[in-house]
Amino acid sequence: MAKDLTYKSATEELEQIANQIENDEPDIDELASLVKRAKELIQFCKSRLKSTESEIDEALKELED
Amino acid sequence: MNHLTLFEFNKTIRKALEKTLAPTYWIVAEIGELNQHPKGHCYLELIEKHQEKIVARMKATIWSSTYQNLIHWFERITGQSLKPGMKILLNAEVVFHEAYGLSLNILDIDANYTIGERERLKQEILTRLTDEELINRNKVLAFPEVPQRIAIISSEHSAGYQDFKKQLESNKPGYRFDLSFFPAQMQGDETTKSVVDALKQIFETIHDYDLVVVIRGGGAQADLDGFNTYLMGKAIARFPIPVITGIGHDRDQTIADTVAHASVKTPTAVAEFLIASIRSFEERIDQLFNIIMVDSLDSLRERKQNLDKISSAISSMSKSKINQKRLRLDLQFELINRGQRSNRRQVEMTLKKLSDDVFEGSQQLLSQNFQSMKSLEKLFTVYDPDITLQRGFSYSTIDGQPLHKIRKVKKGSTLKTVSSAHTLSSEVINTD
Helix, strand or coil, X not given: CCCCCCHHHHHXXXXXXXXHHHHCCCCHHHHHHHHHHHHHHXXXXXXXXXXXXXXXXXXXXXXXX | CCCCCHHHHHHHHHHHHHHHCCCCEEEEEEEEEEEECCCCCEEEEEEEEECCEEEEEEEEEECHHHHHHHHHHHHHHHCCCCCCCCEEEEEEEEEEECCCEEEEEEEEEEHHHHHHHHHHHHHHHHHHHHHXXXXXXXXXXXXXXXXXXXXXXXXXXXHHHHHHHHHHHCCCCCXXXXXXXXXXXXXXXXXXXXXXXXXXXHHHCHHHCCEEEEECCCCCCCXXXXXXXHHHHHHHHCCXXXXXXXXXXXXXXXHHHHHCCEECXXXXXXXXXXXXXXXXXXXXXXXXXHHHHHHHHHHHHHHHHHHHHHHHHHHXXXXXXXXXXXXXXXXXXHHHHHHHXXXXXXHHHHHHHHHHHHHHHHHHHHHHHHHHHHHHHHHHHHHCHHHHHHCXXXXXXXXXXXXXXXXXXXXXXXXXXXXXXXXXXXXXXXXX
């Protein structure tokens, strides 16, 4: 999963996926990969919301800065 | 020379004062100093300032019996106790004592004046913040999607801070929060400076935080003056990330509350607010995922239905085709059956004719082949060597090799010559 994923970008992407599925009638293969991506995004958000390993994230971010 | 003793002189002053002065006066003054006597009396120094310069000064006393009553009401109405710097409207009688000099004996204090005065000051500050376009500066900042990294300004051991921490750490959904603590004085004269300093410190690593909370426990008597200063308002308003206040009071809004992004009554309420924000984010993504799932399933179901429709259409179509064919076959079979009987003769005739035709055709073919065989035979006759020999030709070989195939004929070789009548052997004499 992309390193620069944020809550904001994750929700935006989820909204986009929902939109796409609602309006664009993707074919089955596309549908499958969209749902898979949506699941990843949700998992990212949930684990960030609830994980206790924030320190590691913080440390990594400091290294990047 | 006539003279008075000091006591007699002071007595004269007292009498003059008693004669000329009204029994009591209402006076507006600022408290310069305030000391409480162990026996419950309260000694004050009243002052009046013009541009920071003291232009009047007077001692004053509130006797214990009056003070206990008065302070109770005063604190209940204003939410704070008497203290230096406060402007009060007091009712007092002038007392001149020969030994202790001039002072005021305070009989009553109008708490509403202090409230009004404080309100007036507050309004002045709010007007200034509005004029400087600061009043909504913090409010219009985008609230973080997930307020998770929290800078806390509070006093370390305050019940409010502990409540807040406990509430966040034991949140039911199990959201994680990164709390950074910045200690500050939350009451007394140092409050403004201390909180503003903490904000400055947070600013140095501003990117590590989603928002700032300013919290303190309620306490019996909330002293909110530090949160009602221009500097406090300006610092919070100009802060680049949202500031949430929960400074434990329910009377009126302080300037800090007014300019903050959001303000709630207690630290616990701030914690609830943060948890609720995250919960609403989680609900939103859950909802999005639901939409995605439901729509995907719908889409799948629709496709499956289409597929079913198509496959059942294909199967029923082919069945009907097969049936059609079978019907036709049956019909043909029936026709043939029927025709077999009625048309047997005709069929026999046809067969006869057919077999005649075939016979005739093969006869023709045979004679044609015979002709071409004959011409072939003629052609081969021309090339037959026996016939050539009979016409007078002969051919010779040496050691079985035809002459024209031998490159060099040796002298003395035996030449074998064949004609239609003879076979001769001769010796080669010359080879040029």
